[in-house]
Amino acid sequence: MHRYRSHTCGALRDSDIGKDVRLSGWVHRVRDHGGVLFIDLRDHYGLSQVVADPDSPAFKHVEKLRAEWVVKIDGKVRRRPAGTENAELPTGAVEIYINEVEVLGPAGELPMPVFGDQEYPEEVRLKYRFLDLRRDRLHANIMKRGAIIDSIRRRMKEGGFFEFQTPILTASSPEGARDFLVPSRLHPGKFYALPQAPQQFKQLTMIAGFDRYFQIAPCFRDEDARADRSPGEFYQLDIEMSFVTQDDVFNAVEPVLRGVFEEFAGGKKVTPKFPMIPYADAMRDYGSDKPDLRNPIKMQNVSDAFRGSGFKIFANILAADAKNEVWAIPAPTGGNRAFCDRMNSWAQGEGQPGLGYIFWREGEESGAGPLAKNIGPERTKQIAEQLGIGVGDACFFIAGNPKDFVKFAGPARIRVGEELSLVEKDQFAFCWIVDFPMYEWSEQDKKIDFSHNPFSMPNIEPERFLALDPNDNDTILGLKAVQYDIICNGIELSSGAIRNHRPDVMKKAFAIAGYPEEVLEEKFGGMLRALSLGAPPHGGIAPGIDRIVMLLCGEENLREVVLFPMNQRAEDLLMGAPSEVSQKQLRELHIRLSLPDSK
RNA sequence: GGGGGCGUAGCUCAGUUGGUUAGAGCGCUGCCCUGUCACGGCAGAGGUCGCGGGUUCGAGUCCCGUCGCUCCCGCCA
Numbered sequence: 001m002h003r004y005r006s007h008t009c010g011a012l013r014d015s016d017i018g019k020d021v022r023l024s025g026w027v028h029r030v031r032d033h034g035g036v037l038f039i040d041l042r043d044h045y046g047l048s049q050v051v052a053d054p055d056s057p058a059f060k061h062v063e064k065l066r067a068e069w070v071v072k073i074d075g076k077v078r079r080r081p082a083g084t085e086n087a088e089l090p091t092g093a094v095e096i097y098i099n100e101v102e103v104l105g106p107a108g109e110l111p112m113p114v115f116g117d118q119e120y121p122e123e124v125r126l127k128y129r130f131l132d133l134r135r136d137r138l139h140a141n142i143m144k145r146g147a148i149i150d151s152i153r154r155r156m157k158e159g160g161f162f163e164f165q166t167p168i169l170t171a172s173s174p175e176g177a178r179d180f181l182v183p184s185r186l187h188p189g190k191f192y193a194l195p196q197a198p199q200q201f202k203q204l205t206m207i208a209g210f211d212r213y214f215q216i217a218p219c220f221r222d223e224d225a226r227a228d229r230s231p232g233e234f235y236q237l238d239i240e241m242s243f244v245t246q247d248d249v250f251n252a253v254e255p256v257l258r259g260v261f262e263e264f265a266g267g268k269k270v271t272p273k274f275p276m277i278p279y280a281d282a283m284r285d286y287g288s289d290k291p292d293l294r295n296p297i298k299m300q301n302v303s304d305a306f307r308g309s310g311f312k313i314f315a316n317i318l319a320a321d322a323k324n325e326v327w328a329i330p331a332p333t334g335g336n337r338a339f340c341d342r343m344n345s346w347a348q349g350e351g352q353p354g355l356g357y358i359f360w361r362e363g364e365e366s367g368a369g370p371l372a373k374n375i376g377p378e379r380t381k382q383i384a385e386q387l388g389i390g391v392g393d394a395c396f397f398i399a400g401n402p403k404d405f406v407k408f409a410g411p412a413r414i415r416v417g418e419e420l421s422l423v424e425k426d427q428f429a430f431c432w433i434v435d436f437p438m439y440e441w442s443e444q445d446k447k448i449d450f451s452h453n454p455f456s457m458p459n460i461e462p463e464r465f466l467a468l469d470p471n472d473n474d475t476i477l478g479l480k481a482v483q484y485d486i487i488c489n490g491i492e493l494s495s496g497a498i499r500n501h502r503p504d505v506m507k508k509a510f511a512i513a514g515y516p517e518e519v520l521e522e523k524f525g526g527m528l529r530a531l532s533l534g535a536p537p538h539g540g541i542a543p544g545i546d547r548i549v550m551l552l553c554g555e556e557n558l559r560e561v562v563l564f565p566m567n568q569r570a571e572d573l574l575m576g577a578p579s580e581v582s583q584k585q586l587r588e589l590h591i592r593l594s595l596p597d598s599k
Numbered sequence: 600g601g602g603g604g605c606g607u608a609g610c611u612c613a614g615u616u617g618g619u620u621a622g623a624g625c626g627c628u629g630c631c632c633u634g635u636c637a638c639g640g641c642a643g644a645g646g647u648c649g650c651g652g653g654u655u656c657g658a659g660u661c662c663c664g665u666c667g668c669u670c671c672c673g674c675c676a
Contacts, residue, residue: 080634084636123667221676496676
């Protein structure tokens, strides 16, 4: 017999009755009745009930076992007495009568129990991650993650993509996030950077003629964490394709994502054909470039109903600047004062002066609330008709420059949907966001800057782009890039683009953003050289693996789907990273510390 | 860098308008129990109330500071 086990803890069935078996695993739960003693023995594969009574030679040893000890037991499989079977367990028809027990790995008192489903503080969970990972939910999440990645790989390969590995130690690049730096021992004063993404490498792979690239790629960014943004490192399904248009990318990627989601959604609906929403429409309808389409509310411009109306606050805002508008957030079924007041005080909590509203109820079909009285029944009716709402419904209004107020309007729309339970949770609602602006005005630097990835192709004829007057801000700020995002349930899974593969266009693009050719040459010299020596048109995308797994596991936080995550301050409490290093190590790297003052 | 929430036993939490020896469940220790699967019963150990300072006759409770965790903003595809 094998030193540790003849079967796993999830394997035994009634067909095994009478066999002498050996199991190894963790003591999940002990139920000691004095005369008879049950242990649920757990391993990766499942749970088996093992039992001992005073007739067993092992009884006095079994009595000493405690939760999470690792033990090996020898025993005989027997049918459970009639009426004591456990239908919850695949092994529930049988039990193993213990003849011998060996302790392989005892455990001290546990800082957090594995049994049960009580919640524990992150700090304890992360410090004892290996205990947390023994628990059902996390164990299942991590296994599901693996299955999802397998499925993605299979689907990508079926789509004619090949998997590549790209360097982890590379050069710092000026755009995007803060880099993690790695000092060079051989080159004093110089540093490698960990890649924020293999962006340039995948483009170079296309230029090298490989045609269809993918990689489950680790990415490193030294930025602060969020619930849906791991600190430091995360994985992307990195994809790049040659000789493609935007549609080709969509047609390659959409079936992979839809297929993976359908496979792992557990019966939840998945958008059959992802709609394409221009960036400007998304901002206007949803107040966000990552709209949660499970929420049916669409906002509308109702400026006409307020222009020159008796509601002076809004009328004056509209008169003050042609760019100002009044937007309506329709709130179907929200037609009561209590709800409207609740939204109003929520808005005040968000730092707004308030949230104007009209609601319609029986007996006041022409609209109730102070705002309705100010603008009169005719304009109120006009609004109701435009929005297609009526008795039982409400509507909220926001006035000003949409550019500024979307930051509040978007969350307000989400809030209305949540409060009124209009959000259909049992689905994965996808969409593409397309036609992103190429440039934006940087208030901070008082200049035009790239609004997304600087390697994206502007969405106009190259000759017209090259002919642009760099001082023609209006035209430049109106330019679109062939740049797209994919959104699921309001979470941005990815962004991608058709790349700028023409050096002349790239030089011009950087010049408009205020980067002289020398900077471009210095920072992206390799890339420019590559583009100058026969670059195919190419493009791609890079969906976030962790976010995909998070959605499919129904989790709200990335830490629930990452094997060994760091905490919000980018510390690994289990391994103790980051840590101090020895003077010798620093000397080898020609580094002297200059620490901030601390008391 | 900024804002919100939390911090009481190993763990999860309760703790009244400031008032005597700070409680419960799980876990732990000991005893009892031959069919449980959240087994049950009895007894017991275990607490600088995150830390520092202040107000007060008296602080877990009020005030100030500080530290830790977390969520968000900034930042970031």
